[in-house]
Amino acid sequence: MTYASTRGTVSGVQFSEAVLKGIAPDGGLFVPEEQVRFDSLEIAEMSEMNYKDLAKAIFSRYATDFTEAELDTCVENAYGSKSAFPEAVAPLSYVSDTLSVLELWHGPTSAFKDMALQILPEFMSVALKKHPREDGKARQIAILTATSGDTGKAALEGFKDVDGIRIMVFYPENGVSEMQKYQMITQEGSNVRVMAVRGNFDDAQTGVKKIFTDNALNQEFNERGFELSSANSINIGRLLPQIVYYYYAYFTMVRDQKLKLGTKVNFVVPTGNFGNILACYYAMKSGLPVNRIICATNSNCVVSDFINTGTYDANRTFTLTISPAMDILVSSNLERLLYHASGENVKMIGKVMDELKTAGVYSVDRKTLANISSIFWSASGQEAETMETIGSVYKENQYLIDPHTAVGVNVYDKYAIATGDMTPTVAVSTASPFKFNKSVLQAVSEDTLKEMTEFEMLTVLSEKTGCPIPTPLTGLDQKPVLHKGVCDVDAMRSAVSDFLV
Numbered sequence: 001m002t003y004a005s006t007r008g009t010v011s012g013v014q015f016s017e018a019v020l021k022g023i024a025p026d027g028g029l030f031v032p033e034e035q036v037r038f039d040s041l042e043i044a045e046m047s048e049m050n051y052k053d054l055a056k057a058i059f060s061r062y063a064t065d066f067t068e069a070e071l072d073t074c075v076e077n078a079y080g081s082k083s084a085f086p087e088a089v090a091p092l093s094y095v096s097d098t099l100s101v102l103e104l105w106h107g108p109t110s111a112f113k114d115m116a117l118q119i120l121p122e123f124m125s126v127a128l129k130k131h132p133r134e135d136g137k138a139r140q141i142a143i144l145t146a147t148s149g150d151t152g153k154a155a156l157e158g159f160k161d162v163d164g165i166r167i168m169v170f171y172p173e174n175g176v177s178e179m180q181k182y183q184m185i186t187q188e189g190s191n192v193r194v195m196a197v198r199g200n201f202d203d204a205q206t207g208v209k210k211i212f213t214d215n216a217l218n219q220e221f222n223e224r225g226f227e228l229s230s231a232n233s234i235n236i237g238r239l240l241p242q243i244v245y246y247y248y249a250y251f252t253m254v255r256d257q258k259l260k261l262g263t264k265v266n267f268v269v270p271t272g273n274f275g276n277i278l279a280c281y282y283a284m285k286s287g288l289p290v291n292r293i294i295c296a297t298n299s300n301c302v303v304s305d306f307i308n309t310g311t312y313d314a315n316r317t318f319t320l321t322i323s324p325a326m327d328i329l330v331s332s333n334l335e336r337l338l339y340h341a342s343g344e345n346v347k348m349i350g351k352v353m354d355e356l357k358t359a360g361v362y363s364v365d366r367k368t369l370a371n372i373s374s375i376f377w378s379a380s381g382q383e384a385e386t387m388e389t390i391g392s393v394y395k396e397n398q399y400l401i402d403p404h405t406a407v408g409v410n411v412y413d414k415y416a417i418a419t420g421d422m423t424p425t426v427a428v429s430t431a432s433p434f435k436f437n438k439s440v441l442q443a444v445s446e447d448t449l450k451e452m453t454e455f456e457m458l459t460v461l462s463e464k465t466g467c468p469i470p471t472p473l474t475g476l477d478q479k480p481v482l483h484k485g486v487c488d489v490d491a492m493r494s495a496v497s498d499f500l501v
């Protein structure tokens with residue numbers, strides 16, 4: 001299997017190279033050049049596998065330049081007994097007769113980003129060894145990330161103590177929650193650094209982008225043996241691991257006798273950058289029996305509007321919601337869907353991505369839109385609906401969900417009413433409710449809440465609902481603070497330079 005750019009000027013790229021590059025040189029995203037297809041015999045075999053073996057079976061078709069032993073190591077390190085994940089890795093909860101919930105938040109940071117960010121560093125580490133430097137020096141990657149909260153911590157946990165890699169995370173000093181801050185400043189690992197920036201998230205992100213595009217600085221780092229890279233969700237090495245849990249959820253239902261092998265299901269996915277849901281599409285295209293993929297957005301509903309009209313219009317107000325990981329105006333991975341749904345029309349993609357950059361808006365042709373709407377259904381959930389959904393799911397099913405998952409469940413309700421479709425549906429759950437204590441506690445409480453810190457809320461929510469606090473979030477405020485650094489935006493480059501010695 002080789003990979004090509006969605007913009008058409010690059011092809012024949014090995015998986016390992018695509019993982020190291022992240023983005024294609026022409027600005028496009030890497031996509032598989034052949035359609036992977038599992039036949040019914042293979043699917044029957046896969047249905048009996050545990051998570052790790054299933055992951056290997058799927059990866060072996062996409063990461064063809066990795067040996068079996070290399071894949072074995074990657075999967076064992078990411079999801080095996082020494083990882084934070086339980087044996088099932090992604091357990092399924094049956095919430096009602098028609099709705100099951102796929103819990104993707106049992107990793108080290110209690111959010112779904114772990115599913116991919118625990119294995120991406122393993123992929124990178126193997127890829128580095130496959131592509132040594134020409135001058136014989138050891139290759140080292142330095143991951144730089146600005147974070148508004150969740151991604152930074154998930155990346156830190158993924159990359160800590162991985163051979164050949166360093167990671168530095170910048171967060172806005174006053175722009176993350178107390179819990180998120182504690183998760184980061186207590187981060188352990190010999191190759192990590194965390195730094196607060198005096199400024200907001202945009203300042204931090206702009207600072208990181210400046211470092212990435214400073215050629216002289218990059219040259220200097222290169223001479224020291226370091227290459228800068230990012231870990232964002234357009235990396236093909238993040239997409240691939242997300243395909244696995246769609247198969248796994250399906251096979252879990254078959255094993256639990258909720259489904260007969262071959263019967264179709266729906267998935268509803270809370271969507272931001274379109275990575276998670278795109279993996280569902282890849283799973284379907286490779287043979288998983290899927291009826292409909294339901295795309296749930298919050299009030300930043302640019303993707304929903306696109307799926308319903310064929311016009312992507314980013315010229316709108318950005319709203320901060322209680323499902324912040326879905327607050328987005330430019331949804332990067334959508335470019336990959338356009339590539340597949342347009343019959344690999346790379347010329348059109350180059351054109352519309354240009355229009356998006358210059359005018360903030362583009363439209364696709366009728367046939368591409370028809371291909372998309374034959375598979376995807378989409379709607380958005382407003383803030384009040386999200387709160388109501390957390391409350392009603394808890395009351396009716398004694399099951400606690402976070403605001404992102406609640407957007408999904410709310411949109412599923414809208415789908416069921418609009419279509420009458422009775423197909424069994426899996427709602428993808430992307431964060432532990434304990435990561436969003438305040439909203440969740442408010443949603444399940446009858447009375448108004450008194451002032452509490454986030455750590456007090458953790459305990460109160462757990463006592464009230466009887467749900468255990470996830471291990472990664474317990475005792476955080478007692479851990480030693482290892483990263484006390486604060487810097488101005490202008491000092492970010494020297495902070496990176498100090499780290500890369």
Ligand SMILES: *Cc1c(COP(=O)(O)O)cnc(C)c1O
Pocket residue numbers: 111112113150233270271272273274275276277325326404430431
């Ligand atoms: C990142 C994230 C999402 C959005 O996923 P995409 O792959 O970007 O669409 C949804 N919920 C949570 C909790 C997330 O962290």
